[in-house]
Amino acid sequence: MAGTQGIRSTPADQAREAVVDTALAKLDLDAKAQLLAGQDMWSLPALPEIGLKSLVMSDGPIGVRGVRWTADDPSIALPSPTALAATWDPALARRAGTLLAQEARRKGVHVLLAPTVNLHRSPLGGRHFEAYSEDPYLTGRIGSGYVTGVQEGGVGTTVKHFVANDAETDRFTVNNVVSERALRELYLAPFEAIVENAHPWGIMTAYNSVNGTTMTEHRYLVNEVLRGEWGFDGLNVSDWMAARSTVAGIEGGLDVAMPGPTTVYGEKLAAAVRAGEVAETKIDEAVRNVLRLAARVGILDGAEPAVTELPADIDGGALAREIARRAFVLVRNEGALPIPEGRSVALIGAAARDARVLGGGSAVVFPAHVVSPLDGLTAALPEGTLTYAVGADPNEELAAADKGFELRTVCRDSDGTVVGTGSAPSGHLQWMGDDLPDGVTHDTLHSVELTGTFTPRESGRHTFGIKGLGAFTLTVDGTTYFDEVQGAEKDDPFVTFFGAPVERATVDLTAGDTYEVSLSHVVSVPEHVPMKVVAFTLTHQEPQRDPDELIAEAVEAARAADTAVVVVATTERVESEGFDRRDLRLPGRQDELVHAVAAANPNTVVVVNSGSPVELPWRDEVSAVLLSWFPGQEGGGALADVLTGTHEPGGRLPTTWGSLDSAPVTRVTPTDGELVYTEDVFIGYRAWEKEGRTPTYPFGHGLGYTDWTYDEIKVTGRTVTVRITNSGTRKGRETVQIYLAGRLAGFATAEAPPGQSAELTIELPTRAFETWDEQTNAWTQLKGSFEIEASHSIADRRLRATVAP
Template structure:
C-alpha cells in the first residue's frame, strides 16, 4: 500500500475544529449528532459548517434519491469484487465509487461491508467479501484507500459480528474473546491500522450482552488499540439508548431527526445523567470529518484534487465483472479433448441460451444496497451482441415466486399532491415501487404533503389470470380500468422498518385479461403514519405477476432448443426473495424448478455450460453432469457483456473467497437463528469457512481459493527468507492468463492451545498475469500476526513458537510447493 495516497489531516484542522465547536451551544451540538433526515447532517452556518450527505453503497452510490430519475452505476457485488483477489483493481473500484459520490454530492459512502461469511445462509452474504478475515481486510483496505484518496469518506461496517439477518435488531451474538479478535475484529483492525478510514458504522446486533451502538469496550478497542480516529455512525435506527450510546462513543445517530440524540441528549446533560464532555468529543469528531471532506469553512479538504469522473466507466465495470468470474469446472466437450471453454467464436453455428435470468439479468442483491442503473446488459444482450442470431433463447422455467413490483407491460409515473390539492409534476417509475425516503419531489415539505398518485397504463402481453396487489402501510385507493379493486387502510406487521420497503404485497386481486388490452391504472396512496424511527418517508407500491406459464411446456421447449444446438448455456439465479437484506436464507437450493431444468438440458446436450448468477453459494446437484460451471455472482450492469467476453476467450480472473458446499447439511456452520433467549452462540469459535471444513474432514463442492484458468500454471519453486516468500510460477499453456498465487501457513502438529490452531491460515496472495511461456516471480511478505493467536488469559497476542510450513498454490486444497520458517 506504499504507493497509495492515504490523505493526511492538515495541521490547521485542530484549530478550525475548536473554533467551530466554540460557536455551538448544547442544543446545536445535540442536533448535529442527530441528523436532519434520512441521509443528511445539520448545517451550522454560524460555525462555518455545511450539511454533509451520506449514501448507501457498497455496489454503487444511490445518493439521496431512490429513483429512476437519479440513476447510479451498478458495480458487481462485493463477493465479486473480492473474487478478483486484486487490491489494485479494488482500489480502482474505490476511485469509481468516489467519482460517483462526488457526482451525486455525497460526502461519505456507507461502505465497505467487512463482516464475514460465517454461514452460507446469511441473507447479506453477497454484500460481504469473504469467509477469511485476512482476505477481507486486504480487500477492504484497498476499497477504503481507493475511495478516500479521492476525497470521499468511508464507513467500515457493520461493527461488529453482523453476520446474519434473523432478528437482527435484537439478537445477542455470544462470541469468545479469541474468536472476536482473530476473526471478526481482525478486518477492522487491518483497515484502521493502514487506510485511516474516516468512519465506522456500528451494527444493529448486540455482542455479549451489549448493543453495538452502546458497546463501550469494543469501541475502546477500535479507537485506543486499532488507532481509529474517525466518526461513528449508527446503522439506521440502531441507536436506542441516549446516555449509553453517547458515553460509548456513538457520534451520529441516524436517520434524523427523531433519534435518541437531539432534545433527548440535551435533557440527559441538563439532568446530569451524562456529561457534556461526551457530547463535545462526538462533535469534534463530526467537525473533523467535515474538515476532511471539505464541509468546514476556512480549511481545505484533505484532498485538493477531488476526482470528478472516471474515463469510460462502462469499460471498467465490464473489466471488474470479467475479473470476478470464477470458472469452477471446465471439462472437455462430448466430442473433444480440450476443455469446453473458451468457445471458438467461428465454430459456433447455434448456441442455445436458456433460463429466465438470461433474458432478465439478475445484477443486484435485494435490500438497501439496491440502485437504479442507467441500463443493464443481460446475458442474452451480451451473447447476441457477440454472436448475433446464432444465439437461440428459451425461457425454461418461471421464477416469479411471489407477486413483485409491477414492471412488464406497465408504463407508470407518480406525483405528490399537496393538502390544498396542488399537484406537482409527475416523475417516471422503473417499476411499481415508490421510495421517497425523507424527501418529496420538488422539495415539497412533508407537512404540505397529502397523498401520492401512481398512474399509467398496463398493456397485457399474455392472456390469462393476472394477479395485482399493493404494498405499504396507509390508505390505498386502487382503480384498475373502471373497477375499484381496493379502497381502505392496510398495516405492515413487524418491528423492522425495512419491511415497508421490501415486504411482500399482501392485498391481491386476480383478474382474467386478454393479450393486447391496454388498461388504465391508478393507485392513490395516503400515509396514515410513518415508519417508526425513520424521518417521514412515503413508501408504497403497485404489484403484479402475470399468468403462470405451463412449466412442463417451457422445460420441454428448452430441451428441444438445447438438443438442436451445438452447445447449451443455462443461466440459473436466485431472486430478490432469496438473497436480500432483512432475512436469512432457509436453504441453498435454487428457487423454482431450475435444478430440474439444468438436469433436463444436460441430458439432451452433453455440451452444457451452466452460468450461476448468484451472490452466494447454492447447491448444484447437477454439477457432475455438465461440462462447465461459471460463477458470475451479481455482475453489475455490464454483466452480459462480460459474460460474452469470458465465454469467448477473456480470462475468468476470479477465485472463490468462500467455500461452496455440495449440500447445506455438509456445511459446518449453518446456525443463524437465535435461541429463545435471543442469543446466537458462535460455538464454532475460529473455525468457520475452510478452517471448519478442514477440521471436519468434509469435502465441499469447491474449496476456498478455487478457480480455473484458461492458461496452465506450473509452480516451479518456493524459497523463504527474511519473512518473505518467493514463488516462481510459469504459464505453460497456449493462452495468456491470470493467476492468484496463494500462500498459507500451517503450524506443526500438536500445538497446545485451547481450541486448537487452524490446519491452514491464508497469510498472503498476489494476482499476476503472464503470457504463454512467461515466468513470474511473486514475492509475498509474511505478517507476524499470521503466526499468532489471541491468548484469553493474557488478553494479548502470542506467537506460536516452532516450525511452520509455508505452502503456496492455487487454493487451500491445491497447494503445490512447501517451505519452512521458524518462530521463537
C-alpha cells in the first residue's frame, strides 16, 4: 500500500508543492518554529510575509463546534460514530463528511479533528461511542467514507488517535504493550486503509505510549510506518497537551504541538536548533507539512486549493434524521414492530422526554434544537393516542442548568467593575483561549458571574450544584448557599470539563414561579494547565419523586395502552471522554422499570439510548428491542419513522453486545503503568468465537421489517458475487457480510421490493488474504484453502464457497 497517494501525484499537487517550497525558503528559523506551535487553543499563527493565513482547527466528529465551545454558537449534531458505523454504509458516511465540511466552512474552520478510528477493544472503554467498531475493516471503510466526504468539501481531517488509544484510564501516562501482529492486523489497520483509500490531510498522535515510547515521539510508527511504508504526506498534530519533549517530538515526526501559546515547540524548538540538538532540516520537514495542508485548504497565497468546486449544500437536519433511522438496530422483534396504525402508545422513560443525543467530552456540540422521542411520537401519532410517564430517571446526579433557565454572563475586573457581558444559553460556560466576550481580556478578567432567572416546571425540592475548580458563590432566590473554594480529588487538567458536579444547595420552589439565580466564579487557571481556559457549570436537578411511585405510574400507563415504548439510556457519567466504564448496567432503576412494564403489557418495545453496549437482562421478556445509539439532534423524528413503519430500521451491529461477565476482553486499567494486550489479535467477535462464548447479540446482527433468502454465491479471484431475494412482504434493505478465515473481509447493501432479487458484487481487499508474520516482519499470504462465507451476521452464515488464496 505504501506510497499509493504520494506527494506530487498530479499537476495540481506539483503546483501546490512549488508554492510551498517557495514560501518555506522565505522563512527564518524563528518564524518556522513559531508556525509549529499553536498560537492559542485552536489555531496556528498567520505569517503575512508569505501570504499564510491562520489555520483553524475544531473538534468533531458528530458536528463542528468551531472555536467557541458554547451553546451560544450552535452546530448540527449528527448521530454518534457507533451509529454511523451501524449503517454499514461508507457512502452515507461520505455524505455526513460533506455536511460537516459545509458546517466547518460556515464556522471558519479549516481542519476537523476527526474521525476517531480506535477500536472497541473492551466494552468498558468510556469513549467507544466516539469510535466506530471492534472490527478494523469496517472501521477503515466507514472512516474512509467520512474523510473523503470532509475533504471533498475543502476541509482537512486529522484521523485519530494514532495509535492504540483504546481506553481512557490513565490515558496520559499508560504504556500499551501490543504485539507487532496485533498492531498491524488490528490497531494500525484502519489508519492504513484510510491513508490508502482517502488520503487524509492530517493525523493526530495520541497521549499514550506504545511499547515504551509515547506516541508524540514514536519515530518507528510515525516516520517509518505511517510516512515511510504508507506514504502519508499530511500533517501530524499532537493530541491537546500530549507533546512532552522538544527534541524527541521533532525527531519522532511530530509536526505541530497543540495547544498554544505554551508548548514544547516555538521558541524552545528554535533554541534546540541553535544549540545543535536538532537539525534545521527537521524543522523544514515539519513546516513543509503545515504549508502543504494550508495550501490544500486554500489559505496560502498563490496555491490553488485542493477543492475548487464545492459540493451542493446539504440539509443538515434531513441528513441527521436519515442517518439515525438507518443506524437503528432492531435486535429483537416478536411482532411488536412496526406499531400497527391506530394503536394507543404509552411512552415511558425520562430519556424519552429529555433525550441524550450525543456523548460527553470533547465530542460535545450544541445543536440549535433537539427532537426527543416524546416530540417525535407526539408529531407522528394521532392526537389522543399517546400518553407519557417518567417511570425511571437514569440521571443520578445534577446536569447543566437548561430548561427553565434564562442566563447571561457578567465579567468583572479585580475592582468589581463590569468589563463585559455575554449570553449564556445554558449553565455550562467554557471559554478557551481568547474566546471571551467583547471587551474582555484574560489580563483584566477576575471573575465571571452566571446570573438570571429560573422558572421550574415542577414544584418541590430543587437541587443546585457546581462543576469546576476554584472559588464559587452560589445564590438562589436571594440566599447564598455556597461561598468557598471547590477542589478536586484527582490532579487531572480535564476534571473541570469531565468531572462530576457537586451538590451545593437544595431549595423548595413552586412550578411556574420565577426565581433569581447566580453563580460567581473567581477565575484561576492551574499552573499545570498550559492554556487559558475559563470553564465551570451551574448544575441542577429537578425534585426527585419516590421511585416506586414513578414505576407504578408507568405500569398503569403501560397496562392501559396497546403498546408500551420504554426508552432507557446511559448518562454523561457513564459514557464520556476522561474515564472508562465500571460496568455495563443501565444507571438507576431502569432495568427494574422494564421488568415491571413488560409484566403489565406483552407488547413492550424497549429503545436503548446508549452509544455503546449495555446489558439487557429483560430482553427475553419484551416484544422488541431497538438500539438507537446517541441518535443526534433529529433522533426523535427518526425514532417515530421506524416505530410507525414509514421507514425500516437499517442498522447492523458494529460491535458485539454481551454481558460483562461473558466478555472475553475487559481489562482497561494499567498495572504499574502498563496495559498489556494479552489477548493479542483476539478482540471483539474473534475473541467471543475463540473462547466459545455466546454473546447477547453478535457482531453484524440486525433485523428489518422483511425477510431475505440467500440464493447463490460465486467467487472469482478476489471478487465475490452474492444473489439474495426479498422473501418478505415489505420493501427492505439487507447488508450482506463476507467473512474469510473468520474475519470480516467485505460487505455491501442492497434494496429490493417483496419477491425481487438483488445481486451484489464485493471486491475483497488483498489484505484479507494476508497475515502479519512476526518472524519476517512482513505481510505473508494465507496458505491452504479456506471458506468464504456470505452472512447476515457473524453468527448467521448463509452461503459458503471454498477457495485457495
